[in-house]
Amino acid sequence: MDTIDRALKEAGASAYVIYASSEDANMFYLTGFKTGDPVFYLKCDGNPATLIVPQMEYERAVSESRCEVMTRGDAGYFEIFEEECDPLRAGAKMVCAQAGGDLLVPGTFPLALAREMESFCNIYVDKTTVKNMRALKNPHEIKAIKSVQRAAEGAMDIAVSMIKKAEPRGSVLYYDSEPLTSDMVRAEMQCYLLRLGCTAADTIVSCGPETAMPHNKGNGALLMDEPIVIDVFPRSEKTGYHADMTRTFVRGEPSREIEDIYNTVKEAKALGWSFIRPGVSGSEVHQAVLDFFTDAGYESGTGGFMHSLGHGVGLDIHENPALSPSGGELREGHVITVEPGLYYQGIGGVRLEDMGTVTKDGFDCFTKYKEEIRI
Amino acid sequence: MDTIDRALKEAGASAYVIYASSEDANMFYLTGFKTGDPVFYLKCDGNPATLIVPQMEYERAVSESRCEVMTRGDAGYFEIFEEECDPLRAGAKMVCAQAGGDLLVPGTFPLALAREMESFCNIYVDKTTVKNMRALKNPHEIKAIKSVQRAAEGAMDIAVSMIKKAEPRGSVLYYDSEPLTSDMVRAEMQCYLLRLGCTAADTIVSCGPETAMPHNKGNGALLMDEPIVIDVFPRSEKTGYHADMTRTFVRGEPSREIEDIYNTVKEAKALGWSFIRPGVSGSEVHQAVLDFFTDAGYESGTGGFMHSLGHGVGLDIHENPALSPSGGELREGHVITVEPGLYYQGIGGVRLEDMGTVTKDGFDCFTKYKEEIRI
Numbered sequence: 001m002d003t004i005d006r007a008l009k010e011a012g013a014s015a016y017v018i019y020a021s022s023e024d025a026n027m028f029y030l031t032g033f034k035t036g037d038p039v040f041y042l043k044c045d046g047n048p049a050t051l052i053v054p055q056m057e058y059e060r061a062v063s064e065s066r067c068e069v070m071t072r073g074d075a076g077y078f079e080i081f082e083e084e085c086d087p088l089r090a091g092a093k094m095v096c097a098q099a100g101g102d103l104l105v106p107g108t109f110p111l112a113l114a115r116e117m118e119s120f121c122n123i124y125v126d127k128t129t130v131k132n133m134r135a136l137k138n139p140h141e142i143k144a145i146k147s148v149q150r151a152a153e154g155a156m157d158i159a160v161s162m163i164k165k166a167e168p169r170g171s172v173l174y175y176d177s178e179p180l181t182s183d184m185v186r187a188e189m190q191c192y193l194l195r196l197g198c199t200a201a202d203t204i205v206s207c208g209p210e211t212a213m214p215h216n217k218g219n220g221a222l223l224m225d226e227p228i229v230i231d232v233f234p235r236s237e238k239t240g241y242h243a244d245m246t247r248t249f250v251r252g253e254p255s256r257e258i259e260d261i262y263n264t265v266k267e268a269k270a271l272g273w274s275f276i277r278p279g280v281s282g283s284e285v286h287q288a289v290l291d292f293f294t295d296a297g298y299e300s301g302t303g304g305f306m307h308s309l310g311h312g313v314g315l316d317i318h319e320n321p322a323l324s325p326s327g328g329e330l331r332e333g334h335v336i337t338v339e340p341g342l343y344y345q346g347i348g349g350v351r352l353e354d355m356g357t358v359t360k361d362g363f364d365c366f367t368k369y370k371e372e373i374r375i
Numbered sequence: 376m377d378t379i380d381r382a383l384k385e386a387g388a389s390a391y392v393i394y395a396s397s398e399d400a401n402m403f404y405l406t407g408f409k410t411g412d413p414v415f416y417l418k419c420d421g422n423p424a425t426l427i428v429p430q431m432e433y434e435r436a437v438s439e440s441r442c443e444v445m446t447r448g449d450a451g452y453f454e455i456f457e458e459e460c461d462p463l464r465a466g467a468k469m470v471c472a473q474a475g476g477d478l479l480v481p482g483t484f485p486l487a488l489a490r491e492m493e494s495f496c497n498i499y500v501d502k503t504t505v506k507n508m509r510a511l512k513n514p515h516e517i518k519a520i521k522s523v524q525r526a527a528e529g530a531m532d533i534a535v536s537m538i539k540k541a542e543p544r545g546s547v548l549y550y551d552s553e554p555l556t557s558d559m560v561r562a563e564m565q566c567y568l569l570r571l572g573c574t575a576a577d578t579i580v581s582c583g584p585e586t587a588m589p590h591n592k593g594n595g596a597l598l599m600d601e602p603i604v605i606d607v608f609p610r611s612e613k614t615g616y617h618a619d620m621t622r623t624f625v626r627g628e629p630s631r632e633i634e635d636i637y638n639t640v641k642e643a644k645a646l647g648w649s650f651i652r653p654g655v656s657g658s659e660v661h662q663a664v665l666d667f668f669t670d671a672g673y674e675s676g677t678g679g680f681m682h683s684l685g686h687g688v689g690l691d692i693h694e695n696p697a698l699s700p701s702g703g704e705l706r707e708g709h710v711i712t713v714e715p716g717l718y719y720q721g722i723g724g725v726r727l728e729d730m731g732t733v734t735k736d737g738f739d740c741f742t743k744y745k746e747e748i749r750i
Contacts, residue, residue, distance in 0.1 A: 023398070035590070036577065037693060056682040059720070060588040087701050088482075088502070107463070111489045112482025112500045125487045127463070183572070191566040197558070201574050201612065202411065213435045215410070237576065307431040318412060326462050345434070 004030075007104060007129040008045045014101025016043040016126070019091070019113055025315035026106050026130040028240050033065035040095050041067070052095070092116035106130055135312050135320040136333040141241065142357060145313065145335055148236050148243035149355060149366045151196045155189040156247060156369060159205065159230050162188060163251050164375055168224045173251060182206065182218035185230075193234045204231035204246075211248070211349035214307055214341060225252040227348045233317050242317045244337050245367055246353035249375045261342045261350045262373045264296050268340035269352050272309055272323070276336070276363040282327020285309060289340055303344045310337040313355055334358040379405075382479060382504040383420045389476025391418040391501070394466070394488055400690035401481050401505040403615050408440035415470050416442070427470070467491035481505055510687050510695040511708040516616065517732060520688065520710055523611050524618035524730060524741045526571045530564040531622060531744060534580065534605050537563060538626050539750055543599045548626060557581065557593035560605075568609045579606035579621075586623070586724035589682055589716060600627040602723045608692050617692045619712050620742055621728035624750045636717045636725045637748045639671050643715035644727050647684055647698070651713070651738040657702020660684060664715050678719045685712040688730055709733040 001009075004016050018041040022028040031041055031051055039061075040052040050068040052075050053061045061069040072078075072091075075098055081090040092113055096103070102122040105114065114123050137145065166173035166180045173180040182205040193200045206218035208226040222228055231246040248262060268289050275285045286309040293305045300306060308324035313335050321327055321334050330336075334357065341351030356365035376384075379391050393416040397403040406416055406426055414436075415427040425443040427450050428436045436444040447453075447466075450473055456465040467488055471478070477497040480489065489498050512520065541548035541555045548555040557580040568575045581593035583601040597603055606621040623637060643664050650660045661684040668680045675681060683699035688710050696702055696709050705711075709732065716726030731740035 034577070034592075054682070055677065056589045056718075058677070060591055081701075105486060107485055107487030109486040110482055111480060111484040111486050111498070112502055114486045114489075115500055123486070125490055127487055187569045190569045194562045194565045194569070199574065199576050201576075202409070214431045216435055217409075302430065302433070307429070326456075343431075 003129060003133055004043050004049075005045055007126055008043075011104045011124045011126065012102065013104035013122075013124050014045055015099035015103055017041065017095055017099065017103045017105050017109075019095075019110060020108070022240075024108065025134065025240075025319065026108070029130065029134050029315055031065045031067050033061055033067070034240075035061075040072075040091070042095060042098055044099060050098075052098070088113060089116045093120060096120035131320050134314055134316075136331060137314065137335050137357065138333070141314065142333075142335065144236060144239040144241040145243060145355075146366050148198060148234055148239075148241055149245070151193055151198050151236075152232050152234050152243040152245050153367070153369050154196070155193050155200065155203075155232050155234065156230060156245065158189050158192050159185050159232075160249065160375055163222065163228065163249065166222070166251070168252070171223050171225070173222045173224060179221035181221050185222070186218075189232060193232075197237050198234035199237055200232055200234040203233075204229060208348060209346075212303070212343045212345050212347065214343055214349065214351065222251070225250060225254065227254065227258050227350060229349060229351055231351065231353065235317070240315045242313050242315070243366075244313050244317060244339075244353060244355050245369065246339055246341075246351045247369065247371070248350045248352060248373065250373050251375055254373055255347070257344075257347050258350065259373060261298075261344075261347075264293070264298060265340050265342055265350045265352050266371055268292055268305075269338055269354065272338040272340060273354075273363050273365065276330060276338070276358055277361055278330055278332045278358060281329050282310075282321050282323040282336075283325055285330075286323045286325060286327060293340075293342065298342055304342055305340065306343060307339075307341065310339055310353075312336055330358050332358055332360055338363075378504060378508055379418050379424075380420055382501055383418075386479045386499045386501065387477065388479035388497075388499050389420055390474035390478055392416065392470055392474065392478045392480050392484075394470075394485065395483070397615075399483065400509060400615075400694065401483070403690055404505065404509050406440045406442050408436055408442070409615075410436075415447075415466070417470060417473055419474060425473075427473070463488060464491045468495060471495035506695050509689055509691075511706060512689065512710050512732065513708070516689065517708075517710065519611060519614040519616040520618060520730075521741050523573060523609055523614075523616055524620065526568055526573050526611075527607050527609050527618040527620050528742070528744050529571070530568050530575065530578075530607050530609065531605060531620065533564050533567050534560050534607075535624065535750055538597065538603065538624065541597070541626070543627070546598050546600070548597045548599060554596035556596050560597070561593075564607060568607075572612050573609035574612055575607055575609040578608070579604060583723060584721075587678070587718045587720050587722065589718055589724065589726065597626070600625060600629065602629065602633050602725060604724060604726055606726065606728065610692070615690045617688050617690070618741075619688050619692060619714075619728060619730050620744065621714055621716075621726045622744065622746070623725045623727060623748065625748050626750055629748055630722070632719075632722050633725065634748060636673075636719075636722075639668070639673060640715050640717055640725045640727050641746055642671075643667055643680075644713055644729065647713040647715060648729075648738050648740065651705060651711070651733055652736055653705055653707045653733055656704050657685075657696050657698040657711075658700055660705075661698045661700060661702060668715075668717065673717055679717055680715060681718060682714075682716065685714055685728075687711055705733050707733055707735055713738075 339353030714728030
C-alpha cells in the first residue's frame with residue numbers, strides 16, 4: 001500500500017493535504033513541481049495525488065509535476081469566493097469539498113488555514129510520514145546529492161586557491177592589490193556553483209574572531225595566521241537536492257590552541273563516522289563525540305561543542321535524521337553530515353564537516369576533500 | 376502604542392509568538408536576524424521582543440538582531456525536555472511558560488506546534504498585523520528596494536547584450552559558437568547580481584512556446600523571431616529586500632500577433648499606472664486592466680490575461696497589497712508591481728513588469744528601463 005494511504009488509514013482521514021510553495025520540501029518531494037507561490041496538494045485515499053493550481057500554472061503543472069492537475073476554477077474556487085469573500089476561507093472550503101472527509105496534514109501546515117478548515121472537517125496532524133519518506137534516499141536521490149557534493153568541492157577549491165594566491169600585507173591577505181574579503185571569496189564560489197546549476201546562498205567564509213560563532217557568515221578582509229571556516233551547502237536548482245561541507249584553514253601559522261583544536265575535531269569526526277551503522281541512534285553517536293571532547297579537556301557549555309554532531313541532508317539542508325540529543329535510529333539509506341566543531345570566544349572556532357550515507361554495515365562518505373589546516 | 380502591543384490588546388493575548396527561520400519574512404522583519412533554522416520570537420505585552428535561540432546562535436543573535444536574546448537553555452528548555460522527551464512539545468511548553476498567558480501568532484504558524492501549545496494556553500491567529508506593517512515601506516526600505524532594482528536592471532542589460540551579441544544559425548541563436556541557452560543567460564545574470572550582493576534563484580528566461588506559460592523558467596536554446604520573456608527578481612543578501620522586473624524581447628522580427636500583443640500589454644501597463652493612488656483598491660486597478668484587455672479583443676480564460684495585475688514587493692517577493700480580484704485599499708508607501716501579460720498556446724506570451732511606490736497622488740515608478748520589443 002502507498003505510504004500516504006497507510007498514514008491516512010491509521011489517522012482515520014480521507015485525504016492528505018499540503019498547502020505550500022515548493023520551498024516546502026514535503027511539497028516538492030511529493031509533486032516534483034517548482035512554485036514560488038503556495039498551491040494545494042491533495043491525495044485522497046486510494047487515488048492519485050492532485051495539485052490544485054491557479055489557471056496561470058495549469059499547463060506548467062501538467063508538464064512539470066508528477067501529479068494529476070486541476071485548476072482552482074475547476075475545483076469551484078470562484079463560486080465559493082463569491083459567497084465567502086475571503087480567499088483563505090474560500091480555499092479551505094474548496095479543498096474540504098474536494099476531499100470529502102477528514103484531513104491529515106503535515107506539522108508545518110499553516111494554522112490560519114487549518115482553523116478555517118476546522119469548520120468543515122477534522123484536521124489531524126502528521127508529524128512523521130513524509131519526513132521519514134524523505135529521510136530514506138533511493139539511488140537516484142543519492143546520485144543527485146553526490147553530484148552536488150562534487151560541485152561543493154569544486155567551490156571549495158576556488159576558495160582555497162584564492163586564499164593561497166593572496167599575499168599578506170601585515171596581517172591582511174591581499175588579492176590583486178585589494179584586501180581579500182569574505183564577500184569576494186563567497187561571490188567566486190557562488191558563480192562557479194551557478195554555472196553548474198547550483199545556488200549557494202549564505203555560504204560561510206568567516207575568519208578570526210568570527211569563527212567562534214558557528215553560523216557567522218563572515219565579513220571583511222581575511223587574515224593571516226587566523227582560522228578561516230568555509231561552510232558551503234549548495235542546492236541543485238534542477239533536482240532540489242543539497243550537499244553540505246565545511247573545512248577550516250589557516251593561511252600561515254595557526255596558534256598552538258587552534259592547531260590542537262583542529263586535530264581534536266579531526267579525530268572527533270573519525271570517531272563519529274566509526275559509530276554510524278543501521279540500528280544505532282543519532283543520540284548515541286552525538287553523545288560519543290561529546291564524551292570524547294570532554295575527555296580531551298574540551299568542556300561544552302557557552303563554548304566548546306555547542307551544536308549537534310550532524311543532520312540529514314536532502315531537499316532541505318537540515319532534515320531527518322538528527323545526530324543530536326534527540327536523534328532517533330539510523331537506517332540504511334539515510335544521508336547525514338558529521339560535523340564536529342569547537343568554538344571559543346577569544347580563540348576562534350574549527351569545524352570539519354563531511355557527508356555520506358548509512359550503509360548496511362557502516363558509513364559511506366561522499367566527501368573526498370583533503371584535511372589540512374595549513375594552506 | 377507599539378503596533379504589536381495593540382494587536383495583543385485587541386486579541387486579549389499576552390504575547391506574540393513566531394516560530395520560523397528568517398526565510399519567514401515576518402520573522403526577519405521583526406528581528407533583523409538571519410537564521411536557516413527556526414527560532415522563537417516572543418513579544419510580551421509592553422516588553423521588548425525577545426529571541427530564544429540555541430546556544431550556538433547566542434553571540435550572533437546578540438550582535439546581529441534587534442531583539443533581546445536568551446538561550447533556550449536559559450529559558451528552561453533542557454529541564455522541560457527531560458520531562459517531555461519530545462522536542463516540539465518541550466519547545467511549546469518552554470515558550471508558553473515564558474509568555475505566561477494566551478498567545479497571538481501569525482497565520483503561517485505551524486499547526487503541530489500550535490496543537491502542543493493549546494494544552495497550555497489559548498492560541499489566537501493574527502492574519503494581518505505584521506503583513507500590514509510590512510506592506511507600508513519606510514524610506515530606508517524604499518532605498519533598499521530601489522538599490523536592488525538598479526541591480527535587476529544591470530542584470531537585464533547583461534541578458535540583452537548576450538542576446539544582441541548572439542548570431543543566428545537558422546532559427547537558433549549562437550554565442551561564441553555554441554547555442555545560446557536560457558541557462559547561460561541566467562547564469563551570467565546571476566553572477567552579475569551575486570557580485571552586487573544579490574541572489575536571484577529561478578530567474579525566468581523563456582522563449583517561444585515556453586512564454587505561453589507565465590512561470591515557465593525556460594530551457595534550451597534561444598530562438599530568432601520568437602518572444603523571449605525575462606523576469607528577474609533579485610534579493611539583497613544583506614537587506615533581504617527584493618526587486619522585480621520583466622521585459623519581453625524579440626531578436627529579429629516578431630510575428631504580427633506578438634507585436635500586437637506587445638503593444639496592447641504596454642498600453643495596459645500605462646493604464647494600470649494611471650489608476651494607482653491612495654484610496655483606490657487593488658481590485659479596481661486589476662479590473663480596469665482586465666476590462667481594457669477584453670475591450671481590445673483579448674478575452675481571458677484558459678489563455679489571455681490569467682494572473683493578477685501586480686503584487687506588493689518587500690522581504691517577500693509576493694506580499695501585500697495585491698492588485699488582484701481580492702486586492703484591498705492602496706496606501707501611500709505601498710511598493711507594488713504592475714505586470715500585465717497576455718499568453719496564448721501556439722502563439723506565445725508577453726509580460727511587462729515595472730515596480731514602484733504609491734505616492735500621495737499617484738505612482739512613483741522605480742523601473743527605468745526601455746521598452747522595445749526588437750533587440
